[in-house]
Amino acid sequence: MIPKTHPRYESLLLREKIVKASEKGYLADSAMIAHGRGEAFDYLIGEKTTYPAKRAMYVAVAALLLSDNPVISVNGNATALAIDEIIELAREINAKIEINLFYRTDERVQIITSLFRDRGYKEILGTLDDDIEYFTDIKNSRSSASKSGIYTADTILIPLEDGDRAEILKKSGKNIITIDLNPLSRTSKMSDVSIMDNIVRAIPFMTKIAKDLKTQDKKVLMDMVNDFDNEENLKESIEQIKIRGI
Numbered sequence: 001m002i003p004k005t006h007p008r009y010e011s012l013l014l015r016e017k018i019v020k021a022s023e024k025g026y027l028a029d030s031a032m033i034a035h036g037r038g039e040a041f042d043y044l045i046g047e048k049t050t051y052p053a054k055r056a057m058y059v060a061v062a063a064l065l066l067s068d069n070p071v072i073s074v075n076g077n078a079t080a081l082a083i084d085e086i087i088e089l090a091r092e093i094n095a096k097i098e099i100n101l102f103y104r105t106d107e108r109v110q111i112i113t114s115l116f117r118d119r120g121y122k123e124i125l126g127t128l129d130d131d132i133e134y135f136t137d138i139k140n141s142r143s144s145a146s147k148s149g150i151y152t153a154d155t156i157l158i159p160l161e162d163g164d165r166a167e168i169l170k171k172s173g174k175n176i177i178t179i180d181l182n183p184l185s186r187t188s189k190m191s192d193v194s195i196m197d198n199i200v201r202a203i204p205f206m207t208k209i210a211k212d213l214k215t216q217d218k219k220v221l222m223d224m225v226n227d228f229d230n231e232e233n234l235k236e237s238i239e240q241i242k243i244r245g246i
């Protein structure tokens, strides 16, 4: 039990969630390393949502609301840290949720499926009984996707995604949005919209934004998307790390 007065309370709480998820058997062996990398970047930005991240989130939500088939991709870490918030966001923006594991095993897929279904979210995609398609001739889990989900999606939110997988999605012509605390990762660099923030802060904030933007004219949302320059925004995100580090 972590005392609430501990200066690193929030951060330790997230660590505990990752450890529990690992014990339950639905995380990849490298999941803790990925979490640690994220944690280090979060430390550098003062564990607070920065202005460029907020701007990217507005654009991301606008893009998702404008899409015909938006999908939120989830892996073990995203599930462990923000499952309830992801379900809430999906419902708010009318997006599908798909299990998308870099190191896909039947056991992990099964556990994550149950976690979503136990919360009343029965329509989860990427399950063992889902219809799977492949983006490349090589049929491995890195290129697999649900036929009605990521495979046919126009916009995909890929939080905490690996660069190889992001590249396959990008090459297949998808509009990709990432939530990644590392602004230098391959995923952040190749995404159309990169949100440098912790998933636990970003997802609930995006749900709030969605409530607001849903009532806006489509033209306003389109202008927001068209006016956005991801490279420029990433540069500003990196500046935030420098500013905090002084």
Ligand code: ATP
Binding pocket: 033, 034, 035, 036, 037, 038, 039, 041, 081, 160, 161, 162, 163, 164, 179, 180, 181, 182, 184, 185, 186, 187, 188, 197, 198, 199, 200
């Ligand atoms: P890439 O392959 O894109 O260059 P990588 O090798 O670091 O990046 P992974 O380790 O597979 O890719 O992905 C994990 C990414 O998720 C890391 O960039 C890490 O910074 C980020 N990350 C980890 N935890 C969180 C979190 N709680 N919120 C947001 N991002 C996170």
